[in-house]
Amino acid sequence: MNIALDMMGGDFAPLEAVKGLQLYLASNSGPATIFCIGDESLVQPLLEEYQINMSSVKVIHAPEVIGYHEPPTRALKEKPRSSIAVGFHLLSSGKVDAFLSAGNTGAMLVGTMYTIKTIEGVLRPTISTVVPKLNGNTGVLLDVGLNVDCKPEQLNQFAVLGSLYAQYIHNVDNPRVGLLNVGEEEGKGNSLAQTTYPLLKENSKVNFIGNIEGRDFFHDKVDVTVCDGFTGNVILKMAESFFDLAEHRNVSNDPYFHRFHYENYGGTPVLGVAKPVIIGHGISNDKAFKNMIITAEKMIECDLCNKIKESFVTA
Amino acid sequence: MNIALDMMGGDFAPLEAVKGLQLYLASNSGPATIFCIGDESLVQPLLEEYQINMSSVKVIHAPEVIGYHEPPTRALKEKPRSSIAVGFHLLSSGKVDAFLSAGNTGAMLVGTMYTIKTIEGVLRPTISTVVPKLNGNTGVLLDVGLNVDCKPEQLNQFAVLGSLYAQYIHNVDNPRVGLLNVGEEEGKGNSLAQTTYPLLKENSKVNFIGNIEGRDFFHDKVDVTVCDGFTGNVILKMAESFFDLAEHRNVSNDPYFHRFHYENYGGTPVLGVAKPVIIGHGISNDKAFKNMIITAEKMIECDLCNKIKESFVTA
Structure with a gap:
């Protein structure tokens, strides 16, 4: 090798x-x-x-x-x-x-x-980031910036790519996939999310469990969160800034907040x-x-x- | 009254x-x-x-x-x-x-x-939320969910509405406006952000200072952050979950993290x-x-x- x-x-x-x-x-x-x-x-x-x-x-x-x-x-x-x-x-x-x-x-x-x-x-390659979950698990978020304007078919494929990554690299069996959205129910969201939802629901290659809201992001509801690269990039950079906030408030030694210390991460593969x-x-x-x-x-x-x-x- | x-x-x-x-x-x-x-x-x-x-x-x-x-x-x-x-x-x-x-x-x-x-x-009313800045100041983020699919002209108006709110309710003189984006330079972003940027630049009613990335969100670079309601809603709910994270990690008494305790806020006006x-x-x-x-x-x-x-x- x-x-x-x-x-x-x-x-x-x-x-x-x-x-x-x-x-x-x-x-x-x-x-x-x-x-x-x-x-x-x-x-x-x-x-x-x-x-x-x-x-x-x-x-x-x-x-x-x-x-x-x-x-x-x-x-x-x-x-x-x-x-x-x-x-x-x-x-x-x-x-x-x-x-x-x-x-x-x-x-x-x-x-x-x-x-x-x-x-x-594959319509478009994608890049992902890890999501530190409060219970110690690690999620995958994608896309985080390679595709700032997305079509529903792309998001549907990101779900497959993210699932394979979670399965083989994070060793998660049958990874749960969530669509980042503004509400839990089907039918919620902007036109991209609304059109993507039925595609994910029909996609036999992924274990789609529904929409995920911002408030659930750090909870262990899903293993793979799918979104367009604009939203994903904003979230990624916000999450990176958590460690700064924790440092400013002198709690960066907390083991959970420390997981936001993105300097420690191994980079993002191009999937x-x-x-x-x-x-x-x-x-x-x-x-x-x-x-x-x-x-x-x-x-x-x-x-x-x-x-x-x-x-x-x-x- | x-x-x-x-x-x-x-x-x-x-x-x-x-x-x-x-x-x-x-x-x-x-x-x-x-x-x-x-x-x-x-x-x-x-x-x-x-x-x-x-x-x-x-x-x-x-x-x-x-x-x-x-x-x-x-x-x-x-x-x-x-x-x-x-x-x-x-x-x-x-x-x-x-x-x-x-x-x-x-x-x-x-x-x-x-x-x-x-x-x-006004093309579309909007709802906003407050953003607790690390230095103690308070920012405004809008739209946070009323308009999940936005046109550039709407974002341009949100900048005006948010500026007036920051000026008259938060007492900020000549509030600085930023466009939430994936990079700092003009030309960055999805098609919405790319088309909105020149409108904001030309808008004499707002003090537009450029793009704002996720990592700057809690820093005091701008007083008003403008984005579509999909991204804004995800961010709002993520920010709300910070207080949960802080509680889980027993640091919710920190005065800064306490500002994310959205239960204490006074709601969002429809602007x-x-x-x-x-x-x-x-x-x-x-x-x-x-x-x-x-x-x-x-x-x-x-x-x-x-x-x-x-x-x-x-x-």
């Missing part, structure tokens, strides 16, 4: 990526070989400093970096030797089985769309494309990098992309 | 309404006479028990009650002697200057639309209609009722509906 990790992505690159790699190797005897993509002159000394076991690691030199504010499409074209461009090249050519980066999100999305095929039958791509948060710390690698490992092990393919072939 | 209060609305009616009235009269030497609408046989004994000063109070007998789950339009038609129907009759006939209820929200909205005129020039109508939360407690009366008093005192009228006349 080969996993490509962009060492130059994230606000604290490449240090946190190296520290994350160290955490991963220390905690995990996983079979993965990590391809560390980045400027050799910066990455190599850190790997030595952090005494990384080089038997599980390969350094792939990429002298260019795509900055956070560069226009994605142009940057990818003009910087073929950037860590992101090199990562997608390795993934599309089959040299690695997954590619992870906490770099320029736009470039990661454009790279995914242009380099990695969308699975046949619906043929190979595992994971996009990390710009503020990813070592733990986030470690978790990104573990998520990638899980996605490869259970062959999630193939499970999605099969699900959409029989559509 | 005459204010009609539905004594039969809310989960704890009529007790909390009576207690709220007591709080109001004790704290406030306001000039208002409160018209208490409800079943006399239930209301009168409580008014006596709580030693309400009857010189500022009139009881208006309304023997019928519209329940929480009754279909609004039919209920209003079939129960002309219900507290809600009687309240709207008093308001539309000019016998009172404002009507407040924590009863069936749908019936309150239908009653408002059918009995109280929408101000000329854009010719007379003050305030809709309370079903779980309204005494403090909520007191605050509803105070908000109504402010709306009457500053003649908010007229201010809105003037603003739309010069459109």
